[in-house]
Amino acid sequence: MAEHGNLGGRIGLALGSGAARGWAHVGVIRGLLAAGIVPEVVVGSSSGALVGAMYAAGRLDVFEAWGRALDWRQVFGYFDLTFRGGVIKARRLLDELAANLPVQDVEALPRPFACVATDLASGREVWLRRGPLLDAIRASFAVPGLIAPVRIEGRWLIDGGVANPVPVSLCRAMGADTVIAVDLNTTLLGRRLRGTPSAAPEAAEAEAERDADASEETPSSEEPVATGTLRTALDALVADLRRRVNPSAPADREAKPSIYEVLAQSLNIMQVRITRSRMAGDPPELLVTPRLADFGLLDFDRAREAIAEGERAVARALDSGG
Numbered sequence: 629m630a631e632h633g634n635l636g637g638r639i640g641l642a643l644g645s646g647a648a649r650g651w652a653h654v655g656v657i658r659g660l661l662a663a664g665i666v667p668e669v670v671v672g673s674s675s676g677a678l679v680g681a682m683y684a685a686g687r688l689d690v691f692e693a694w695g696r697a698l699d700w701r702q703v704f705g706y707f708d709l710t711f712r713g714g715v716i717k718a719r720r721l722l723d724e725l726a727a728n729l730p731v732q733d734v735e736a737l738p739r740p741f742a743c744v745a746t747d748l749a750s751g752r753e754v755w756l757r758r759g760p761l762l763d764a765i766r767a768s769f770a771v772p773g774l775i776a777p778v779r780i781e782g783r784w785l786i787d788g789g790v791a792n793p794v795p796v797s798l799c800r801a802m803g804a805d806t807v808i809a810v811d812l813n814t815t816l817l818g819r820r821l822r823g824t825p826s827a828a829p830e831a832a833e834a835e836a837e838r839d840a841d842a843s844e845e846t847p848s849s850e851e852p853v854a855t856g857t858l859r860t861a862l863d864a865l866v867a868d869l870r871r872r873v874n875p876s877a878p879a880d881r882e883a884k885p886s887i888y889e890v891l892a893q894s895l896n897i898m899q900v901r902i903t904r905s906r907m908a909g910d911p912p913e914l915l916v917t918p919r920l921a922d923f924g925l926l927d928f929d930r931a932r933e934a935i936a937e938g939e940r941a942v943a944r945a946l947d948s949g950g
Contacts, residue, residue, distance in 0.1 A: 655934065770787050815919050
């Protein structure tokens, strides 16, 4: 392995939370491997748990190919609705992941792996280092209010990002001498909120066109421009329900943040604050910070862009020494 400054000994990789921004982790791993840096231990929180498990299982190539082929219609198809503990059960998504993960238990993975979840009752972080792999991943990315919690050993578990968004401490506990941490949320505070569905239809359509232009894939000619991303589709659904419940209400000209935006940005604020606090006490040897301020919580159909930014972030981090 090539030497890079203070990166020596047994290298661990701590992949942070970030929902759809988690695709950037694939690019980060690609960038590290290209630089001759091979993580021997990998841990993750939320989306970082999913990507980390794929890397630990030796299935990153298959996972990346699947992500690059996703469009918003396919993403929406994986989200089976529920009204118990969240909006999404994610069972269809888990079935897809199961087909690409030959390993059933965490401890059976070829590389050491663990992920973080949060105990809904106590608020404590829970380290999942053994047991059914899919259950561990599912618990770690159970975003509050969006994906239903998971019951493991008598505890209801939710997203690991609630307690430990970038699990440097878990990585060290797994035996890493050097920790490379990936923080997907550091650039999110202060960003401009997108337009909302309560604004004029022309504004929503213009935003969807910008989303489509930013993608490296050309949308299908059958895809409505105004629903170019899953986020836009969900916001449009909320706006339509609001109009049906109260059709006489005047149009909102102030373009207030949508329910989606409030939820997403609230999670961003919480995770950024927790990450800063925890890293102050236990900083990693190298911090990688992809610039993903324009990525929404549910922009899973933008894998190509996020992966590319992950690779660029590694180059920046190595050039600056972290």
